[in-house]
Amino acid sequence: MSILLLGVSHRSAPVSVLEQLSIDESDRNKIIERVLQSPLVTEAMVLSTCNRVEVYAVVEAFHGGLAVIGQVLSDYSGMSMADLTKYIYVRYSEAAVEHLFAVASGLDSAVVGEQQVLGQVRRAYTAAEANRAVGRVLHELAQRALSVGKRVHFETSIDSAGVSVVSVALGMADRKVGGLTGKTAVVVGAGSMGALSATHLIRAGVDHILVLNRSLARGQRLVRKIRDEGVRAQALTLDRMPDALAEADIVISCTGAVSPVVSLADVHHALAAAQRHETGRPLLICDLGMPRDVDPAVAGLPGVWVVDVERIQHEPAAHAAAADVDAARHIVAAELAAYLAGQRMAEATPTVTALRQRAADVVEAELLRLENRLPGLESAQREEVARTVRRVVDKLLHAPTVRIKQLASAPGGDSYAEALRELFELDQTAIDSVAAVGAGELPVVSTRFDTGTQQPGE
Numbered sequence: 001m002s003i004l005l006l007g008v009s010h011r012s013a014p015v016s017v018l019e020q021l022s023i024d025e026s027d028r029n030k031i032i033e034r035v036l037q038s039p040l041v042t043e044a045m046v047l048s049t050c051n052r053v054e055v056y057a058v059v060e061a062f063h064g065g066l067a068v069i070g071q072v073l074s075d076y077s078g079m080s081m082a083d084l085t086k087y088i089y090v091r092y093s094e095a096a097v098e099h100l101f102a103v104a105s106g107l108d109s110a111v112v113g114e115q116q117v118l119g120q121v122r123r124a125y126t127a128a129e130a131n132r133a134v135g136r137v138l139h140e141l142a143q144r145a146l147s148v149g150k151r152v153h154f155e156t157s158i159d160s161a162g163v164s165v166v167s168v169a170l171g172m173a174d175r176k177v178g179g180l181t182g183k184t185a186v187v188v189g190a191g192s193m194g195a196l197s198a199t200h201l202i203r204a205g206v207d208h209i210l211v212l213n214r215s216l217a218r219g220q221r222l223v224r225k226i227r228d229e230g231v232r233a234q235a236l237t238l239d240r241m242p243d244a245l246a247e248a249d250i251v252i253s254c255t256g257a258v259s260p261v262v263s264l265a266d267v268h269h270a271l272a273a274a275q276r277h278e279t280g281r282p283l284l285i286c287d288l289g290m291p292r293d294v295d296p297a298v299a300g301l302p303g304v305w306v307v308d309v310e311r312i313q314h315e316p317a318a319h320a321a322a323a324d325v326d327a328a329r330h331i332v333a334a335e336l337a338a339y340l341a342g343q344r345m346a347e348a349t350p351t352v353t354a355l356r357q358r359a360a361d362v363v364e365a366e367l368l369r370l371e372n373r374l375p376g377l378e379s380a381q382r383e384e385v386a387r388t389v390r391r392v393v394d395k396l397l398h399a400p401t402v403r404i405k406q407l408a409s410a411p412g413g414d415s416y417a418e419a420l421r422e423l424f425e426l427d428q429t430a431i432d433s434v435a436a437v438g439a440g441e442l443p444v445v446s447t448r449f450d451t452g453t454q455q456p457g458e
Contacts (some may be wrong), residue, residue: 002061003141005096006069006088007047007054010110014085015310019291020077023048024258025127028074032070032133040064043138044377045128047103049120049308050165050290051110056100056139062092094340097141099334101339104149106158110313111168112325113158118149119192138341148335155331158324168251168315169286169307170204173250176305178286181205186244188212188253188261188293188357190222190235197252197288198226198233208232210244245270250284262287262294268303345405348417352401354426359393419445 008021027200028046035044035057043058061099070088072344074081075299091099101107104121106113125142128134134142153159176179185206187194190213211227211233213273215218219235226233237246238261245251255261262285270283280303287294287308291336299306367386371377377385400420421428 002059002062002063002093003096003137004057004059005054005091005099006057006066006073007052007091007099008084008087008089008354009052009054009108010309010313011108015290015292015308017079017087018051018053020079020428021053022258022291023053023076024256028127028335031072031130032128032131034075035069036133038064038068040068043128043135043140044133045124045138047121047124047273048197049117050288051107052103052108054103056096056138056141058135062415064175066090079151094336095221097339098332098336100141100145101148101336102329104145105328105332106149107152107328107332110309111165112319113153114164115153115159116164116193118146121149122146129372133142138283144335144339148332151335152328152331156324156327158269158328165288165312166193166200166254166286168312169252169288170197170200170250172307172312172315173284173286173305174204175248176182177282179205180250182207183249184208184210184247186210186212186248186251187222188238188241188434189255189289190215191252191254191256193256193288194223195222197254198222201250201252202226202231203433206231206250208247209234210247211235212238212241212244214238216449241266242269242273245283246273248283249281250286252286252288254288255293256289256405257293258291260291260293260295262298264295264297267295267304271301271303305382342412344411348405351417351420351426352404355401355420355424356397358424358426363389363393 008017008373009022010018010105013021023046028048031046032044035041035055035233041057042060042061045056047054047056053073055069057065057069059068070081070084073079073088074084077084100121102108106115106117109117123143125134125138125146169178177183181204183206185200185201185208187197187209190211194213195210198209198211209223209231211222211226213220213222213235214237216235216237221238223233223235241262242265245262246269249269251262253262267283267285283304284304285294285298285304287306290309292308294306294308296306363386367382367389370385371382404416404420
Protein backbone atom coordinates (compact mmCIF):
# COMPACT_ATOMS: atom_id res chain seq x y z
CA MET A 1 0.00 0.00 0.00
CA SER A 2 1.20 3.53 -0.85
CA ILE A 3 0.17 7.13 -0.27
CA LEU A 4 -1.64 8.86 -3.10
CA LEU A 5 -2.33 12.61 -3.26
CA LEU A 6 -4.79 14.23 -5.63
CA GLY A 7 -5.09 17.98 -5.27
CA VAL A 8 -5.97 21.36 -6.73
CA SER A 9 -4.36 24.57 -5.46
CA HIS A 10 -3.71 28.21 -6.28
CA ARG A 11 -0.70 27.01 -8.26
CA SER A 12 -2.74 24.80 -10.57
CA ALA A 13 -6.16 26.44 -10.82
CA PRO A 14 -7.88 29.85 -10.86
CA VAL A 15 -10.02 31.00 -7.95
CA SER A 16 -13.22 30.10 -9.82
CA VAL A 17 -12.17 26.44 -9.91
CA LEU A 18 -11.07 26.48 -6.27
CA GLU A 19 -14.49 27.88 -5.39
CA GLN A 20 -16.21 24.96 -7.13
CA LEU A 21 -14.07 22.48 -5.21
CA SER A 22 -14.14 24.30 -1.87
CA ILE A 23 -15.10 21.83 0.86
CA ASP A 24 -16.67 22.77 4.17
CA GLU A 25 -16.41 20.71 7.34
CA SER A 26 -19.54 18.60 6.84
CA ASP A 27 -18.75 17.87 3.20
CA ARG A 28 -15.21 16.87 4.14
CA ASN A 29 -16.57 13.97 6.16
CA LYS A 30 -18.88 12.95 3.32
CA ILE A 31 -15.98 12.88 0.87
CA ILE A 32 -13.89 10.77 3.24
CA GLU A 33 -16.77 8.31 3.66
CA ARG A 34 -17.32 8.03 -0.09
CA VAL A 35 -13.63 7.50 -0.82
CA LEU A 36 -13.42 4.77 1.82
CA GLN A 37 -16.34 2.91 0.27
CA SER A 38 -13.88 1.59 -2.29
CA PRO A 39 -11.86 -1.49 -1.26
CA LEU A 40 -8.90 0.13 -3.01
CA VAL A 41 -8.67 2.87 -0.36
CA THR A 42 -7.93 2.03 3.28
CA GLU A 43 -7.20 5.48 4.78
CA ALA A 44 -8.11 9.02 3.73
CA MET A 45 -7.62 12.64 4.81
CA VAL A 46 -8.95 15.84 3.20
CA LEU A 47 -7.04 19.12 3.49
CA SER A 48 -9.22 22.05 2.39
CA THR A 49 -8.13 25.69 2.75
CA CYS A 50 -8.76 28.91 0.88
CA ASN A 51 -5.96 27.98 -1.50
CA ARG A 52 -6.15 24.22 -1.89
CA VAL A 53 -8.19 21.06 -1.79
CA GLU A 54 -6.11 17.92 -1.36
CA VAL A 55 -7.08 14.33 -0.71
CA TYR A 56 -4.40 12.09 0.83
CA ALA A 57 -5.20 8.38 0.71
CA VAL A 58 -3.58 5.04 1.36
CA VAL A 59 -4.37 2.94 -1.71
CA GLU A 60 -3.89 -0.63 -2.83
CA ALA A 61 -3.21 0.40 -6.43
CA PHE A 62 -2.27 3.71 -8.04
CA HIS A 63 -4.63 3.82 -11.02
CA GLY A 64 -7.57 2.37 -9.13
CA GLY A 65 -7.15 4.77 -6.23
CA LEU A 66 -6.74 7.72 -8.58
CA ALA A 67 -9.98 6.83 -10.40
CA VAL A 68 -11.90 6.56 -7.11
CA ILE A 69 -10.75 9.90 -5.68
CA GLY A 70 -11.09 11.71 -9.00
CA GLN A 71 -14.67 10.52 -9.42
CA VAL A 72 -15.63 11.57 -5.90
CA LEU A 73 -14.25 15.09 -6.44
CA SER A 74 -15.91 15.26 -9.85
CA ASP A 75 -19.29 14.34 -8.38
CA TYR A 76 -18.88 16.78 -5.50
CA SER A 77 -17.84 19.78 -7.61
CA GLY A 78 -20.09 19.12 -10.59
CA MET A 79 -17.05 19.29 -12.87
CA SER A 80 -16.52 16.59 -15.47
CA MET A 81 -13.46 14.40 -15.12
CA ALA A 82 -12.11 15.95 -18.32
CA ASP A 83 -12.40 19.47 -16.88
CA LEU A 84 -11.08 18.43 -13.47
CA THR A 85 -8.03 16.81 -15.05
CA LYS A 86 -6.95 20.18 -16.44
CA TYR A 87 -6.29 21.49 -12.94
CA ILE A 88 -5.41 18.58 -10.66
CA TYR A 89 -1.95 17.43 -9.69
CA VAL A 90 -1.09 13.94 -8.53
CA ARG A 91 1.70 12.82 -6.21
CA TYR A 92 2.43 9.23 -5.29
CA SER A 93 4.47 7.53 -2.61
CA GLU A 94 7.61 9.57 -1.78
CA ALA A 95 6.42 12.57 -3.82
CA ALA A 96 3.16 12.70 -1.84
CA VAL A 97 5.07 12.71 1.44
CA GLU A 98 7.42 15.45 0.25
CA HIS A 99 4.47 17.58 -0.86
CA LEU A 100 2.70 17.38 2.50
CA PHE A 101 5.93 18.27 4.31
CA ALA A 102 6.30 21.33 2.06
CA VAL A 103 2.66 22.33 2.59
CA ALA A 104 2.95 22.04 6.38
CA SER A 105 6.09 24.19 6.25
CA GLY A 106 4.31 27.00 4.41
CA LEU A 107 6.45 26.53 1.30
CA ASP A 108 3.46 25.91 -0.96
CA SER A 109 1.22 28.66 0.43
CA ALA A 110 0.05 31.81 -1.33
CA VAL A 111 1.81 33.70 1.47
CA VAL A 112 5.05 31.74 1.72
CA GLY A 113 5.97 30.87 5.29
CA GLU A 114 2.57 31.58 6.86
CA GLN A 115 1.74 29.44 9.87
CA GLN A 116 -2.03 29.07 9.49
CA VAL A 117 -1.60 26.04 7.27
CA LEU A 118 -0.09 24.08 10.18
CA GLY A 119 -3.35 24.41 12.05
CA GLN A 120 -5.26 23.43 8.93
CA VAL A 121 -3.21 20.24 8.50
CA ARG A 122 -3.83 19.43 12.15
CA ARG A 123 -7.57 19.91 11.74
CA ALA A 124 -7.61 17.80 8.57
CA TYR A 125 -5.94 14.98 10.48
CA THR A 126 -8.25 15.37 13.49
CA ALA A 127 -11.35 15.27 11.26
CA ALA A 128 -10.14 12.15 9.45
CA GLU A 129 -9.29 10.48 12.75
CA ALA A 130 -12.74 11.30 14.15
CA ASN A 131 -14.21 9.73 11.02
CA ARG A 132 -12.19 6.55 11.65
CA ALA A 133 -10.38 7.13 8.37
CA VAL A 134 -6.85 7.17 9.79
CA GLY A 135 -4.66 4.12 10.19
CA ARG A 136 -0.99 3.83 11.00
CA VAL A 137 0.24 5.17 7.65
CA LEU A 138 -1.63 8.50 7.66
CA HIS A 139 -1.20 8.84 11.43
CA GLU A 140 2.58 8.69 11.14
CA LEU A 141 2.59 10.87 8.01
CA ALA A 142 0.43 13.62 9.50
CA GLN A 143 2.30 13.69 12.80
CA ARG A 144 5.63 13.86 11.00
CA ALA A 145 4.37 16.62 8.68
CA LEU A 146 3.27 18.71 11.67
CA SER A 147 6.65 18.13 13.29
CA VAL A 148 8.45 19.19 10.09
CA GLY A 149 6.36 22.34 9.84
CA LYS A 150 7.12 23.30 13.42
CA ARG A 151 10.82 22.66 12.87
CA VAL A 152 10.91 24.87 9.77
CA HIS A 153 9.25 27.75 11.61
CA PHE A 154 11.54 27.29 14.62
CA GLU A 155 14.86 26.93 12.78
CA THR A 156 14.39 29.42 9.94
CA SER A 157 13.17 32.99 9.62
CA ILE A 158 10.67 32.10 6.93
CA ASP A 159 7.90 33.68 9.01
CA SER A 160 9.97 36.36 10.74
CA ALA A 161 7.63 39.11 9.56
CA GLY A 162 4.63 37.26 10.96
CA VAL A 163 3.10 37.22 7.50
CA SER A 164 -0.33 35.80 6.85
CA VAL A 165 -3.10 36.37 4.36
CA VAL A 166 -4.56 38.90 6.80
CA SER A 167 -1.34 40.85 7.33
CA VAL A 168 -0.60 41.04 3.61
CA ALA A 169 -4.16 42.18 2.82
CA LEU A 170 -4.05 44.86 5.53
CA GLY A 171 -0.64 46.01 4.35
CA MET A 172 -2.10 46.56 0.88
CA ALA A 173 -5.09 48.42 2.36
CA ASP A 174 -2.87 50.54 4.59
CA ARG A 175 -0.86 51.74 1.62
CA LYS A 176 -4.01 52.45 -0.35
CA VAL A 177 -5.37 54.98 2.18
CA GLY A 178 -2.12 56.12 3.75
CA GLY A 179 -2.67 54.42 7.10
CA LEU A 180 -5.49 52.81 9.07
CA THR A 181 -5.00 54.80 12.28
CA GLY A 182 -8.30 56.16 13.57
CA LYS A 183 -10.36 54.25 10.99
CA THR A 184 -13.49 52.16 11.53
CA ALA A 185 -13.25 48.48 10.59
CA VAL A 186 -15.83 45.76 10.05
CA VAL A 187 -14.86 42.14 10.64
CA VAL A 188 -17.31 39.65 9.14
CA GLY A 189 -16.92 36.31 10.88
CA ALA A 190 -15.96 35.78 14.51
CA GLY A 191 -13.99 32.57 14.09
CA SER A 192 -10.27 32.21 14.53
CA MET A 193 -9.57 34.06 11.26
CA GLY A 194 -11.80 36.88 12.45
CA ALA A 195 -9.88 36.99 15.72
CA LEU A 196 -6.59 37.14 13.79
CA SER A 197 -8.00 39.97 11.67
CA ALA A 198 -9.02 41.90 14.78
CA THR A 199 -5.52 41.50 16.23
CA HIS A 200 -3.92 42.96 13.09
CA LEU A 201 -6.45 45.79 12.96
CA ILE A 202 -5.68 46.73 16.56
CA ARG A 203 -1.98 46.79 15.75
CA ALA A 204 -2.73 48.99 12.73
CA GLY A 205 -4.33 51.56 15.06
CA VAL A 206 -8.01 51.39 14.05
CA ASP A 207 -10.35 53.28 16.37
CA HIS A 208 -13.52 51.19 16.17
CA ILE A 209 -14.26 47.57 15.18
CA LEU A 210 -17.69 46.17 14.33
CA VAL A 211 -17.89 42.36 14.45
CA LEU A 212 -20.65 40.75 12.39
CA ASN A 213 -21.44 37.10 12.89
CA ARG A 214 -24.39 34.72 12.55
CA SER A 215 -24.11 33.92 16.26
CA LEU A 216 -24.30 37.11 18.27
CA ALA A 217 -22.89 35.36 21.36
CA ARG A 218 -19.74 34.34 19.48
CA GLY A 219 -19.36 37.84 18.13
CA GLN A 220 -19.67 39.25 21.64
CA ARG A 221 -16.87 36.98 22.85
CA LEU A 222 -14.54 38.43 20.23
CA VAL A 223 -15.70 41.96 21.06
CA ARG A 224 -14.78 41.49 24.72
CA LYS A 225 -11.25 40.53 23.70
CA ILE A 226 -11.00 43.60 21.46
CA ARG A 227 -12.18 45.88 24.23
CA ASP A 228 -9.58 44.35 26.56
CA GLU A 229 -7.01 45.79 24.14
CA GLY A 230 -8.48 49.27 24.59
CA VAL A 231 -10.31 49.50 21.28
CA ARG A 232 -14.01 50.32 20.90
CA ALA A 233 -15.97 47.37 19.55
CA GLN A 234 -19.53 46.24 18.95
CA ALA A 235 -21.07 42.88 17.99
CA LEU A 236 -23.85 42.72 15.38
CA THR A 237 -25.69 39.97 13.51
CA LEU A 238 -25.34 39.59 9.75
CA ASP A 239 -28.69 41.28 9.06
CA ARG A 240 -27.06 44.56 10.16
CA MET A 241 -24.59 44.33 7.28
CA PRO A 242 -25.78 47.42 5.31
CA ASP A 243 -25.61 49.70 8.36
CA ALA A 244 -22.20 48.35 9.38
CA LEU A 245 -20.76 48.86 5.89
CA ALA A 246 -22.00 52.44 5.88
CA GLU A 247 -19.77 53.16 8.89
CA ALA A 248 -16.76 51.23 7.65
CA ASP A 249 -13.51 52.42 6.17
CA ILE A 250 -12.23 48.86 5.82
CA VAL A 251 -14.00 45.48 5.79
CA ILE A 252 -12.40 42.09 6.35
CA SER A 253 -14.64 39.14 5.54
CA CYS A 254 -13.61 35.59 6.39
CA THR A 255 -16.64 33.44 7.14
CA GLY A 256 -16.05 30.28 5.13
CA ALA A 257 -19.70 30.50 3.97
CA VAL A 258 -20.69 28.62 0.81
CA SER A 259 -22.16 31.78 -0.79
CA PRO A 260 -21.42 35.53 -0.58
CA VAL A 261 -22.42 37.24 2.66
CA VAL A 262 -21.62 40.76 1.40
CA SER A 263 -24.03 41.46 -1.43
CA LEU A 264 -23.98 44.10 -4.15
CA ALA A 265 -27.11 45.64 -2.60
CA ASP A 266 -25.41 45.85 0.81
CA VAL A 267 -22.52 47.82 -0.65
CA HIS A 268 -24.79 50.05 -2.74
CA HIS A 269 -26.67 50.93 0.44
CA ALA A 270 -23.43 51.67 2.29
CA LEU A 271 -22.15 53.93 -0.48
CA ALA A 272 -25.39 55.88 -0.59
CA ALA A 273 -25.85 56.12 3.19
CA ALA A 274 -22.33 57.42 3.76
CA GLN A 275 -22.50 59.74 0.72
CA ARG A 276 -19.10 58.40 -0.34
CA HIS A 277 -19.47 59.65 -3.91
CA GLU A 278 -19.63 63.21 -2.60
CA THR A 279 -16.92 62.89 0.05
CA GLY A 280 -14.51 60.71 -1.91
CA ARG A 281 -14.15 58.43 1.11
CA PRO A 282 -13.14 54.99 -0.23
CA LEU A 283 -14.40 51.63 1.02
CA LEU A 284 -11.69 48.98 1.29
CA ILE A 285 -12.83 45.37 1.31
CA CYS A 286 -10.54 42.40 2.02
CA ASP A 287 -12.33 39.24 0.90
CA LEU A 288 -10.42 36.34 2.47
CA GLY A 289 -13.16 33.75 2.10
CA MET A 290 -13.10 30.67 -0.10
CA PRO A 291 -15.59 30.53 -1.70
CA ARG A 292 -15.68 34.29 -1.91
CA ASP A 293 -17.58 36.15 0.81
CA VAL A 294 -18.13 39.22 -1.37
CA ASP A 295 -20.20 39.37 -4.54
CA PRO A 296 -17.62 39.71 -7.38
CA ALA A 297 -19.68 42.57 -8.88
CA VAL A 298 -18.76 44.74 -5.89
CA ALA A 299 -15.23 45.16 -7.25
CA GLY A 300 -16.62 47.14 -10.19
CA LEU A 301 -18.25 49.83 -8.06
CA PRO A 302 -16.63 53.31 -8.02
CA GLY A 303 -15.02 54.16 -4.72
CA VAL A 304 -14.65 50.51 -3.71
CA TRP A 305 -11.30 48.72 -3.65
CA VAL A 306 -11.38 44.94 -3.19
CA VAL A 307 -8.45 42.74 -2.18
CA ASP A 308 -9.02 39.01 -2.60
CA VAL A 309 -6.94 35.88 -2.23
CA GLU A 310 -5.95 35.87 -5.90
CA ARG A 311 -4.65 39.42 -5.68
CA ILE A 312 -2.72 38.68 -2.51
CA GLN A 313 -0.78 35.91 -4.27
CA HIS A 314 0.95 38.48 -6.48
CA GLU A 315 1.89 40.83 -3.65
CA PRO A 316 5.68 40.95 -2.97
CA ALA A 317 5.04 40.76 0.79
CA ALA A 318 3.57 37.30 0.25
CA HIS A 319 6.99 35.92 -0.66
CA ALA A 320 9.61 35.00 1.93
CA ALA A 321 13.32 35.74 1.51
CA ALA A 322 15.08 33.34 -0.84
CA ALA A 323 17.63 32.31 1.83
CA ASP A 324 14.88 31.33 4.27
CA VAL A 325 13.00 29.39 1.61
CA ASP A 326 16.20 27.56 0.70
CA ALA A 327 16.87 26.71 4.35
CA ALA A 328 13.32 25.45 4.75
CA ARG A 329 13.64 23.25 1.68
CA HIS A 330 16.83 21.71 3.05
CA ILE A 331 14.98 20.83 6.27
CA VAL A 332 12.13 19.29 4.29
CA ALA A 333 14.60 17.24 2.23
CA ALA A 334 16.41 15.98 5.34
CA GLU A 335 13.14 15.14 7.11
CA LEU A 336 11.88 13.35 4.01
CA ALA A 337 15.00 11.20 3.83
CA ALA A 338 14.74 10.33 7.53
CA TYR A 339 11.03 9.53 7.25
CA LEU A 340 11.50 7.27 4.23
CA ALA A 341 14.43 5.49 5.90
CA GLY A 342 12.29 4.89 8.97
CA GLN A 343 9.44 3.55 6.84
CA ARG A 344 11.73 1.16 4.99
CA MET A 345 13.21 -0.04 8.26
CA ALA A 346 9.73 -0.54 9.69
CA GLU A 347 8.78 -2.65 6.68
CA ALA A 348 11.70 -4.99 7.43
CA THR A 349 10.77 -5.35 11.10
CA PRO A 350 8.02 -7.98 10.62
CA THR A 351 10.48 -10.16 8.68
CA VAL A 352 13.07 -9.87 11.44
CA THR A 353 10.44 -10.60 14.08
CA ALA A 354 9.23 -13.62 12.13
CA LEU A 355 12.81 -14.91 11.87
CA ARG A 356 13.34 -14.60 15.62
CA GLN A 357 10.03 -16.34 16.27
CA ARG A 358 11.06 -19.12 13.90
CA ALA A 359 14.35 -19.49 15.75
CA ALA A 360 12.55 -19.54 19.12
CA ASP A 361 10.21 -22.28 17.87
CA VAL A 362 13.18 -24.38 16.70
CA VAL A 363 14.92 -23.93 20.06
CA GLU A 364 11.83 -24.97 22.01
CA ALA A 365 11.31 -28.00 19.77
CA GLU A 366 14.92 -29.14 20.24
CA LEU A 367 14.78 -28.64 24.00
CA LEU A 368 11.61 -30.73 24.14
CA ARG A 369 13.35 -33.42 22.05
CA LEU A 370 16.35 -33.35 24.43
CA GLU A 371 14.08 -33.71 27.43
CA ASN A 372 12.40 -36.75 25.88
CA ARG A 373 15.72 -38.39 25.08
CA LEU A 374 17.35 -37.56 28.42
CA PRO A 375 14.57 -37.62 30.98
CA GLY A 376 17.04 -38.13 33.79
CA LEU A 377 18.59 -34.67 33.50
CA GLU A 378 18.32 -32.66 36.66
CA SER A 379 16.32 -29.43 36.57
CA ALA A 380 19.40 -27.21 36.95
CA GLN A 381 21.11 -29.02 34.09
CA ARG A 382 18.09 -28.64 31.80
CA GLU A 383 17.89 -24.93 32.58
CA GLU A 384 21.59 -24.42 31.87
CA VAL A 385 21.33 -26.27 28.54
CA ALA A 386 18.28 -24.17 27.61
CA ARG A 387 20.07 -20.92 28.46
CA THR A 388 23.12 -21.97 26.45
CA VAL A 389 21.13 -22.91 23.35
CA ARG A 390 19.10 -19.70 23.45
CA ARG A 391 22.25 -17.64 23.98
CA VAL A 392 23.95 -19.25 20.97
CA VAL A 393 20.92 -18.63 18.74
CA ASP A 394 20.61 -15.02 19.91
CA LYS A 395 24.28 -14.34 19.21
CA LEU A 396 24.05 -15.89 15.76
CA LEU A 397 20.98 -13.84 14.85
CA HIS A 398 22.00 -10.54 16.43
CA ALA A 399 24.41 -9.28 13.78
CA PRO A 400 22.38 -10.24 10.70
CA THR A 401 19.07 -8.90 12.08
CA VAL A 402 20.62 -5.59 13.13
CA ARG A 403 22.37 -5.32 9.78
CA ILE A 404 19.18 -6.13 7.87
CA LYS A 405 17.41 -3.20 9.53
CA GLN A 406 20.31 -0.89 8.69
CA LEU A 407 20.44 -2.03 5.06
CA ALA A 408 16.67 -1.85 4.74
CA SER A 409 16.69 1.86 5.60
CA ALA A 410 18.56 2.64 2.36
CA PRO A 411 16.78 3.01 -0.99
CA GLY A 412 16.15 -0.44 -2.44
CA GLY A 413 16.60 -1.96 0.99
CA ASP A 414 13.50 -4.10 0.68
CA SER A 415 15.56 -6.60 -1.31
CA TYR A 416 17.49 -7.52 1.85
CA ALA A 417 14.33 -8.44 3.74
CA GLU A 418 13.24 -10.47 0.74
CA ALA A 419 16.57 -12.31 0.75
CA LEU A 420 16.12 -13.05 4.45
CA ARG A 421 12.70 -14.56 3.76
CA GLU A 422 14.13 -16.76 1.04
CA LEU A 423 17.22 -17.91 2.96
CA PHE A 424 15.28 -18.95 6.05
CA GLU A 425 12.12 -20.07 4.21
CA LEU A 426 9.97 -17.74 6.26
CA ASP A 427 6.23 -18.05 5.75
CA GLN A 428 4.78 -14.85 4.28
CA THR A 429 1.56 -15.49 6.20
CA ALA A 430 3.48 -15.40 9.46
CA ILE A 431 5.18 -12.14 8.44
CA ASP A 432 1.86 -10.55 7.52
CA SER A 433 0.44 -11.68 10.85
CA VAL A 434 3.27 -9.97 12.72
CA ALA A 435 2.76 -6.79 10.68
CA ALA A 436 -0.99 -6.80 11.37
CA VAL A 437 -0.43 -7.13 15.12
CA GLY A 438 2.08 -4.26 15.01
CA ALA A 439 -0.41 -2.01 13.22
CA GLY A 440 -3.33 -2.94 15.43
CA GLU A 441 -3.30 0.16 17.59
CA LEU A 442 -2.18 3.70 17.02
CA PRO A 443 0.09 5.23 19.64
CA VAL A 444 -1.44 8.03 21.64
CA VAL A 445 0.14 11.22 20.30
CA SER A 446 -1.04 14.73 21.08
CA THR A 447 -2.37 16.65 18.10
CA ARG A 448 -2.37 19.98 19.88
CA PHE A 449 -0.11 22.59 18.37
CA ASP A 450 0.18 26.26 19.21
CA THR A 451 0.22 27.23 15.56
CA GLY A 452 -2.09 28.16 12.78
CA THR A 453 -5.65 28.92 13.32
CA GLN A 454 -8.45 28.57 10.98
CA GLN A 455 -9.90 28.05 7.63
CA PRO A 456 -10.07 29.99 5.42
CA GLY A 457 -6.67 31.66 5.63
CA GLU A 458 -3.77 29.64 4.30
